[in-house]
Amino acid sequence: MNDRIDSTAHYRALDAAHHLHPFSDMAELNRAGSRVIVKAEGVHLWDSEGACIIDGMAGLWCVNLGYGRRELADAAHAQMQALAYYNTFFRTTHPPVIELSELLAQLTPQTFNRFLYCNSGSEANDTALRAVHRYWALQGKPDKRYVIARSNAYHGSTIAGATLGGMSDMHEQMPSKMEHVVHIDQPYWFGEGGEMDVEAFGLARARQLEARIIELGAENVAAFIGEPFQGAGGVIFPPSSYWPEIQRICREHDVLLIADEVIGGFGRTGEWFAHRHFGFEPDVITMAKGLTSGYVPMGAVGLSDRIADAIVNGGEFNHGFTYSGHPVAAAVAVANLKLLRDEGIVARVKEDTGPYFQMRLRDALSGHPIVGEIQGVGLVAGIQLAENPVTRKRFVNGDDVGTMCRNLCFNNNLVMRASGDRMLLSPPLVVTHEEIDEMIAKAKAAIDATASALGLA
Numbered sequence: 408m409n410d411r412i413d414s415t416a417h418y419r420a421l422d423a424a425h426h427l428h429p430f431s432d433m434a435e436l437n438r439a440g441s442r443v444i445v446k447a448e449g450v451h452l453w454d455s456e457g458a459c460i461i462d463g464m465a466g467l468w469c470v471n472l473g474y475g476r477r478e479l480a481d482a483a484h485a486q487m488q489a490l491a492y493y494n495t496f497f498r499t500t501h502p503p504v505i506e507l508s509e510l511l512a513q514l515t516p517q518t519f520n521r522f523l524y525c526n527s528g529s530e531a532n533d534t535a536l537r538a539v540h541r542y543w544a545l546q547g548k549p550d551k552r553y554v555i556a557r558s559n560a561y562h563g564s565t566i567a568g569a570t571l572g573g574m575s576d577m578h579e580q581m582p583s584k585m586e587h588v589v590h591i592d593q594p595y596w597f598g599e600g601g602e603m604d605v606e607a608f609g610l611a612r613a614r615q616l617e618a619r620i621i622e623l624g625a626e627n628v629a630a631f632i633g634e635p636f637q638g639a640g641g642v643i644f645p646p647s648s649y650w651p652e653i654q655r656i657c658r659e660h661d662v663l664l665i666a667d668e669v670i671g672g673f674g675r676t677g678e679w680f681a682h683r684h685f686g687f688e689p690d691v692i693t694m695a696k697g698l699t700s701g702y703v704p705m706g707a708v709g710l711s712d713r714i715a716d717a718i719v720n721g722g723e724f725n726h727g728f729t730y731s732g733h734p735v736a737a738a739v740a741v742a743n744l745k746l747l748r749d750e751g752i753v754a755r756v757k758e759d760t761g762p763y764f765q766m767r768l769r770d771a772l773s774g775h776p777i778v779g780e781i782q783g784v785g786l787v788a789g790i791q792l793a794e795n796p797v798t799r800k801r802f803v804n805g806d807d808v809g810t811m812c813r814n815l816c817f818n819n820n821l822v823m824r825a826s827g828d829r830m831l832l833s834p835p836l837v838v839t840h841e842e843i844d845e846m847i848a849k850a851k852a853a854i855d856a857t858a859s860a861l862g863l864a
């Protein structure tokens with residue numbers, strides 16, 4: 408039934424009538440009609456018309472293991488039959504959450520041994536703030552309540568997540584935000600570096616953090632939060648000077664460093680966590696997406712021993728969700744992480760598929776008339792479109808140019824996302840060389856067509 412041609416119109420009509428999509432202009436979408444995705448396998452999706460689409464975004468940065476893995480379905484099935492649900496509030500626990508916690512302690516840096524659970528990346532960031540505030544209160548420093556974040560960051564869409572994020576389109580639709588959150592500028596050299604040297608720019612942007620801490624008073628600042636590389640903001644990789652300086656500043660002023668690893672975690676950069684690629688050591692790690700490869704929702708927060716010890720010894724921490732550590736989600740997470748580890752998938756991203764992907768992308772697009780820079784490592788990349796790549800002159804209608812390019816990809820059965828004038832790729836970590844070649848050929852065709860449409864080919 409799903410692949411009957413005549414079912415598409417029916418699905419679209421019902422979707423338009425009853426379903427509100429995230430981050431979508433619904434009137435416009437309903438006029439165009441949604442594409443109905445009915446099945447997936449490996450790195451490929453199929454729509455209700457029978458078209459096969461190659462997924463260059465791993466769903467929404469989450470399907471690290473690829474689609475259709477029987478082991479995860481089996482883990483969920485077995486767990487649902489054994490214990491579909493039980494809470495962990497009132498002196499109870501269960502095997503999947505115990506096993507997951509031990510596994511996360513092995514995969515995260517040595518100083519991380521305790522984990523809190525939730526259902527999404529947004530909730531993970533909310534939870535991180537709850538834990539950070541609790542920690543400072545227990546230290547007798549309740550005034551340390553400011554959290555510093557960055558412009559064009561993405562930390563989710565709850566009130567706290569969206570306040571922490573630096574997306575002005577989201578802030579505009581929020582009449583009230585969380586208190587005690589302030590932003591500094593993002594480390595985006597191509598767009599904002601002007602004539603500065605890249606590394607000097609990285610240092611200057613990091614030092615905005617120090618200036619803001621001093622302005623607020625270090626005794627009032629709880630934490631700094633950042634994605635190791637900005638994901639939704641455009642796969643923006645900071646200059647290599649940036650993170651070591653951020654870490655120095657946080658240490659010197661006793662400000663906790665929260666790494667939002669919701670995208671970067673679980674192999675995306677070829678490391679288990681992206682902060683390792685950038686060479687810094689966070690105090691708190693937030694996770695979701697690749698934790699379960701998106702098969703079921705789950706988020707987690709890792710607390711370094713300094714924070715976890717204080718919370719453990721500090722009496723009751725009044726926080727949790729009905730589904731904290733959900734047994735089915737935890738069982739799927741365990742199966743997922745074991746496959747990523749035991750099949751050598753993360754190691755392969757570092758040694759083989761990641762370098763191959765980055766090399767092919769640069770071979771195909773360096774020097775292209777509308778490509779200003781290509782950033783990325785492992786299996787994640789941002790491709791900056793620009794009117795003049797040499798002078799870094801950006802398109803005045805960059806959002807439209809990005810959208811045009813994205814639509815050309817989608818019509819040619821490649822999912823590549825646009826963030827303003829940057830094109831993003833983040834395929835499942837199981838992608839093969841042949842599939843990488845196919846993705847990059849399709850991406851290049853779309854960028855060529857975009858250049859032609861603009862008269863810049």
Ligand SMILES: *Cc1c(COP(=O)(O)O)cnc(C)c1O
Nearest residue numbers: 527528529561562563638669670
């Ligand atoms: C997706 C994302 C979030 C939010 O996760 P949800 O599961 O959508 O709530 C938070 N931080 C980063 C870096 C993300 O990419």
